[in-house]
Structure formats: structure tokens, C-alpha cells
Amino acid sequence: MNLLWTNFVLLLLRSKVTVVEKMSDISQKVKVIRGEGRFPPPTVRKIYPTKALLWKFYFTMFVIWAAIGIGLIFLIQLISYFEGLSSSSDFPIELLDITWLLFWVGSILIIPTALVLLPLYVNSMEYIIHGDEVVVAKGLINRTVKYCPFRTVTNISTRAGLFDRLFGIGCVFVQTAGKSGQQTSPEERLEGLRLYHEIRDYILKQLRAYAHPNKPESTAQERVLDKQILYQEYLTELKEIKQILKEKKR
Amino acid sequence: MNLNLYQKPDFLTDYEFQVLQRTNDGLGIKEIAELLGKSESNIRKTRSVIRKKIEKELKKVADTLRLDTETRNIPKGTGIPALLIGYDWVNDTHVYLILTSDGVIAWYEHECSDKCKSECQLTLDQIRRERRIELNHKLENESPMDQFRFIIAKIKGDGG
Numbered sequence: 001m002n003l004l005w006t007n008f009v010l011l012l013l014r015s016k017v018t019v020v021e022k023m024s025d026i027s028q029k030v031k032v033i034r035g036e037g038r039f040p041p042p043t044v045r046k047i048y049p050t051k052a053l054l055w056k057f058y059f060t061m062f063v064i065w066a067a068i069g070i071g072l073i074f075l076i077q078l079i080s081y082f083e084g085l086s087s088s089s090d091f092p093i094e095l096l097d098i099t100w101l102l103f104w105v106g107s108i109l110i111i112p113t114a115l116v117l118l119p120l121y122v123n124s125m126e127y128i129i130h131g132d133e134v135v136v137a138k139g140l141i142n143r144t145v146k147y148c149p150f151r152t153v154t155n156i157s158t159r160a161g162l163f164d165r166l167f168g169i170g171c172v173f174v175q176t177a178g179k180s181g182q183q184t185s186p187e188e189r190l191e192g193l194r195l196y197h198e199i200r201d202y203i204l205k206q207l208r209a210y211a212h213p214n215k216p217e218s219t220a221q222e223r224v225l226d227k228q229i230l231y232q233e234y235l236t237e238l239k240e241i242k243q244i245l246k247e248k249k250r
Numbered sequence: 251m252n253l254n255l256y257q258k259p260d261f262l263t264d265y266e267f268q269v270l271q272r273t274n275d276g277l278g279i280k281e282i283a284e285l286l287g288k289s290e291s292n293i294r295k296t297r298s299v300i301r302k303k304i305e306k307e308l309k310k311v312a313d314t315l316r317l318d319t320e321t322r323n324i325p326k327g328t329g330i331p332a333l334l335i336g337y338d339w340v341n342d343t344h345v346y347l348i349l350t351s352d353g354v355i356a357w358y359e360h361e362c363s364d365k366c367k368s369e370c371q372l373t374l375d376q377i378r379r380e381r382r383i384e385l386n387h388k389l390e391n392e393s394p395m396d397q398f399r400f401i402i403a404k405i406k407g408d409g410g
Contacts, residue, residue: 037363039343198339
């Protein structure tokens, strides 16, 4: 049992060392001045989606277009093959040609429009974190501004789908109590964020500050002290393990 | 680009460092070309490469420290190759990445306490020396945060 615990602690330390080693590679070239004082007080933050969201929309559009095109080609080939096999058939072959023509006409009309409008849509997206609410504004023709007060927030989660991860972005979902009507999706969706984990933590910090307004914000010094306490606990634990192993050896 | 590095950064070649040093000495493209025995277009291209390499290095550090350098409401250091301004969402503060001879300095905007004042002052003095920025008498007695703001304003004003 003690051996298992020792191995577990060593594994933990090894994983910490790996992280420390990676950071030490950076620290050779980078000098970080965080200071021991307070950071400036939080202000109203406006967050905008990154350009990668636009590329993700373009890529998704291309994938859908290609899937429809390939599907149509396959369908036309399949029908033509079966038509060829069957001598008596009433299937109007012209329908396939019309379908194929409609596909290309649709592509010519929709794709350039999307190429022009998508950047404007992405530029119109704005997320604002106030002291007591999250505001999501988006929309080109119908501009929608959703206010999500902190007092109604129940869950905050992050998600990065397949295409999101391809472009290095993710979403932060802010869910509130009391969904309206037929709504089943999260109340607020902050999409196209590269640092979605950090922004989630930022919103959580604002939520906690809202929930406990009298609690002083921890300074960099307090954070350093917390780490020192943690490392002290690690050391105490290791010393105890060493003692137990020594006694066992006797 | 007033960047007086006394040590060659790893990501620059010897030739690029020479061009950078000559540029910081105040020499024009023609003079540098004559001095190094290269064409003017070559010098122009090399300077452009230096700018891109410095930007890339600063961006790499920003990505490692998980800084937001794309949010529109961050004052951009556009055209200032040796300074990149990012935002740390976790600490809710601006972070300034400045290239120096000892590597990149990541300065988190903060009010200095007595514990960090001396280290912050040393770092500021190093940045001032390398950028050839002089503080007036009044600012020398001000807090490191005020001095830093002045230095950043100077760096932006000089275009690096």
C-alpha cells in the first residue's frame, strides 16, 4: 500500500516536472514580471471572435457544398446506371440535368453572397462582460442583443467541436435558469474564441466577485503564498513517505 | 526602430544582427548597403525579415503565456516590431512583451508593492538603456508603473 502511494506521488511529481521543464524552456528566453502588487481593477471587457471563426465558416460552407455536390454526382450516376439496366423506365432523365443545373446556379448565387456577408457577420459579433451581466450582440440584418444577468447564470461550460479544433478556437456556453419557451440550447453562446478556457475563467471570476462582493481580490502575493503552502505540503508528505520507507527497511 | 541590443538574439543570423545594429546607429539604407557591401534592395528586404522574425518571436511568447493579442480593444503596437501588447484574461491585465538583449520581457501591468519595486525598477532601467530613453527629473521619483507607461509611450512614439 505504501509502495503504491509512493509510486503515485512520484508519478504526480514527474508530471509536474514535465510541465516545469516545458516552462523552464520558455523561462530561459522570457523574463516574466508579474510583480507582487495588485493588478489594475477589472473594467468592462469587450470580447470579439477571432478571424479563425470566419475561416471555420468558410471551411464548413465548402464541406457542405462539396458533400452536396459529391452526393448529387453519386446519385446521378446511380440513377443513370439503373436506367441503363432497365429497358422500360418512365423516369425523366431530364430531371437529373435540371437538378445538376440548379446545384450550380445555387452555388453561383449563394457562395459569393456568403463570401461577402460572412466577414460582416463575424465582425458584427460582440461579447461584453459587465460587472453583473454577459451581453451577446450579433447579427447583420436582424441585430440581436441578449442580456444574461449573473444572478440567473447556472452553468458555464466550454466546447470545441471538430471544426473548432481544426482552427484552434472554441465556444463558451453560459446557461441560465428558466429557459424561455421551446428553447433547449444554452442561453448565451460566445463562439470563435481562441482563449476560451481563459475567458471562461474570467467570467467565473466575475461571477464569484458578483456573488461575494466583500471578499478582497487575491493579490499576486497571496497567489504566490498559496503556491508556497502547496509546495510545503508536498514536502511534508514526501518526508512522511521517506520515514515510512525507512522504518519498513529496518 | 530604436532597439539597441548588445547581444544577438538566437532567432537572428549574424548578418541580420549587423543590419539591425547599423539601423540602430542611425544609418540609412544606402549607408548600410555601402558599409556591408550589399544592394539597397537586399538591406530593405533584410530589415523586413528582421521585423517579421521579431514579431514571430513575440507572438510565440504571447501564445505560450496564453495572451490575447487579437481582441480589438487592445491598443495595437502596429508597426512596432519589438513590442507586442497582449491581454491576460486570467489576471485581467494588459501584458507588454518587449524584446531585450536578455530575451523577451513579459511585463504584466500592475501597481508595484515594496517587495517587487526594486526588481521592477532594474528591469525598467534595462529597457530604458537599450531603447535609449531618458527619464526627466520628475519621473525618476515616480512609481515604476508611471515610468513604465512613459517608456511604452516613448517606444510607440519612436516606432520601436
